[in-house]
Amino acid sequence: MTIPPAAAAAVFLALIVVAVEGLGSAATIAVIQSSGTVCGVLAGDGREKIRCARVGQPVLAIAPKLSFEEISGGRDFFCGLSSGGLKIFCWGIKNFSAGLVSTKRIYNGPFPLADLSVGMNQVCALDKNRTRVLCWRGDGSFPASVDGEYRSLTSGRGFSCGIGIDNQVKCWGGRGAEFQNSFGNISMQSIVAGDSHVCGIVLSGFLICKGSNSSGQLNVPSGGAFEFSGLALGLNHSCVIKQPNGTVLCWGANAGGVWSYSPENSMGFEFIVAGDDLTCGVITDNFTVMCWNADGINHSSLALPLPQILPGRCVVEDSSCKCGVFPDSESLCSDSGVICKSCGALFISQPPPAPPSQPASPPPVPESAPIFSKSSKGWLAFCITGSVGGLIAIFSILCCIWIAACRNKKVHNSSKARQPAILTAGNIATNSAQSSIGIPTPLISPSGSRSRVLRRHISRATSSHGRGPSSFKERAVEFTFDDLATATNNFSLECRIGTGSFGTVYKGMLKNNREVAIKRGELRSSLRNKKILEKERAFQSELVFLSRLHHKHLVDLVGYCEERDERLLVYEYMKNGALFDHLHSRTGTETGPMDSWRMRIKVLLDAARGIEYLHNYAVPTIIHRDIKSSNILLDGDWVARVSDFGLSLMGPEAEEAHPSVMAAGTMGYIDPEYYGGIQQLTTKSDIYGFGVVMLEMLTGRRAIFREEGEESGEPVSVVEYAAPIVDDGETWRVLDRRMSRPELREAEAVELVAYTAVHCVSMKGKDRPTITDVVMNLESALALCDTRKEDSWSSSNMSFSSRD
Incomplete structure (x- = not known):
């Protein structure tokens, strides 16, 4: 098919424009309609704080002192999205002159959000992945969430709309259907809502408006393709930025026609917003704010005493800027990111297609232009090339099918491994589909037969369930008791390094000079039968799990010993010990790598990845049941590994509950929902324990502690202590006082970790994130640390403690 050059240019332009976000209702300034208040996010102020102003009134500072990406205004309130997208605060200004501001989070x-959009009384936003719309408040006609992929959002009175990845307009709320139907199947690159009308740019670059035209707000001025950008819609007027000089044109408000703002000096604007009869913009030359009224024929300008405002949203990575970086944006963002250039100017020089109302017919093709005719050499070359490409594609598909078939023969049958059964160290449920991994019963059998069965089980467990990351796992070595006694100087006191779920841990040196940790759990006849059974269960459980698991962030099993009444497990030695010991040293004066916020976050990420393997990649799924800081070990390179599987369970699916299992674990880390009698064990129980570890890492407090100087006082859990304060947006108050203050980007990272931790320790398991979500947030936090600048905050920007 021949594509005319003009049409090809239009298609090319459309593809570029699609990637550009429309301003929508989110920007760095906002108008509160009922009071005429204008608020903005300050530029170059260390943290992107918010200030508000009204004509004839002093500037009003807005608390809390957090960093904000964007704000959006409604009828009598406005909202802000914090940097990183993890918090939305809304403010209602009750008495501007008295500085009375009501704040609500x-x-x-x-999960991080983007594209905040405030209507008359509703608030909506996209998740950062742009796969779901979330809404709050409103008149009851707005759904709490809407699934689907969207590029941008905007909101008006009683409706909110978004542009999907198919470029179609979708709307919600009581008036949503009205506006969605008005756009029909028109493909849009951006839309902006006013009170009762919506305007936008179609893919071909032309401006259209839909909705109420009671004041002429739909009477779009004539103009070429891609001539207009930066829309702002008020109660009964519309405004747009005209390219290439950035001047503003407005229409509607019963003014009869179109008027231009500051035509005499061609003042340019970076962007504009509107509310009621007020329109405001950030001036290109100095980033100050200028506003004007659009009431009838009176278009008076208003100078507001706001300082410099960010001319766009700060983004962390300049790689996300498709049209380049705004000049000096790094200083404007206080070294915490850059501002992307507007892509609007790129379209001016391109050949404009016809407006949507007058579709252009394809121009005639010159005779000299090369055409693919059936008799041409070009057509022959095209056919040959296409045929060769088709054969290659078919061959590639056949190869993939063959490889997949071969793998299915070699790899374990996952459908069998995930039959609805749970394997525990003390309550074994088996069926024919899982016989290859079932632990033989009874657990207590003559030592000779038990040893043979155990060796057979380890071999089967490793071969049947050791694929993927565990494919290269060596089989566990069977040691004699004398070998391990020699390695530990006969289990001397000086070799003792700790305790585990079923025994004492010793440091040992094998005959090949390999350092190991040896866990010893005796089954002496002097012990009660119940105690013997518990130790045997823990031994069997840990041996089974570690024999079939191998991952960078799980402790490695070297071997085992089972003789008479002795049960020993041999692990790779973790040179830097347990995380607990680094967080809760006795003197509190030791220094080391764990005194870095980046290192603390990195250790948390390591451990989370180990738990993610257990929950998502082990077959069947494994629930650890005893996640705590003393079970997170650090090797010689300070890589964290999860250890101690004596209480672990294997189950069919991560989200399936197991009500038959008794509560187990360590006080302070046990899932309250599970411990409190609901008795539903899921992977979310591990999430709770890991949330406690995260709070330990942030606060330096034990899971259960007493305040300093109150040794006789009531013990307090770190969850009760930290979670309410973090919820109030004052994370700084609970941070470990032995640590240095976090730098600018570190502060955002620490805040992200804190909010993730608080959600992990939610009382109800359904409200907790999955381990994959936790890993993603920790990866983002670590990335923030890695992009931080070396300069510290100035004293005026170091603390959240004081309010503006």
């Missing part, structure tokens, strides 16, 4: 993580 309506979102507090755990």
